[in-house]
Amino acid sequence: SQYQQYDFERLSVIDNVLYGENATGIYRIDAAKTVNGRIVTGKLDLGQGGLVHPLGAYLEYALVGENKRLDVAVTTTQSGQAQQYHYVLPNEVADELTNGRVLLGRGLRGRHFGFALNITASKAYINDLNIEFTATKRRI
16 A cells, blocks of 8 residues: 555554655555555456456445545456556545445456556545456357
8 A cells, every 4th residue: 555645655544644654664554634545456367268348346334534536457468468447436425334336337248357446535444355257159
């Protein structure tokens, strides 16, 4: 994890409060303003040997703040070069854990995909992420 403004090496949540550790000590981090965060996966082999269409990203999450936003960036390499597409989670009340779905573009096709959650909020918690996909009728 990184909290770029402070160069923390580790982050921990204790009693619902975020703490960061770096070479100079341990610090309590209170987000009184909106903060941007990012969670990135490596390239995932969703197709396990065949081509697939990712359909949606299902999340269990909490987002708090006035200007909260979450988008899912999908990277595919099926064309031989990396291409990235962004899809936005509908803005709903999510002060506590809730479930949401991000519908992905119908044209996505490939075997290997990378996913990034781009988060803007004063407080965010991602408990679960599942990618729904279906096999294509074409082979590699």
